[in-house]
Amino acid sequence: MNSFDLLNLLDEIKRKQKVMIDSANENGLTNERTIQYSQELDELIVAYQKARQPCWQPENGSAMFHTNWHNGRTINRERLAVTSAI
Template sequence: MYKYGNNPSEILDEIKTKRAMMINCANTKGFTSEETIKYSQELDILINEYQKASKQFPVPNEEVKFAFKQMIMIYPKVCV
């Protein structure tokens, strides 16, 4: 679906970028703005693509752990 095909590492990079865009938009325009919701939906699609791709091509564990740690660190800041 996305330009990265089935490469989990590239999809993971796109997830990081899309997540940052969504958080920035939520902080400036609100959590329920149309643009924030659009980014959230695009992020959902990317995560699904990543899950499908990671079944075909294993990603190094450290890369996944790093991405997960970033997500945990960002999430509480958004909710405050």
């Protein structure tokens, strides 16, 4: 997923959040429609989080690389395992 796709997904999250809040204000938090919007928002947020959390795992499954998006640097959590897998 490229940056443009991520921005579109963020826009969709913001729109769905507004729809959910409007529904909650108008119909209540336990309204079926509000709950449906909340579940749809959850799905969008999970999709965004997955898109922002790329992983790489070698065939033997010995290590993962995670990207720390807060400061934009890659963290190697299993350096020894990767070195031994190569």
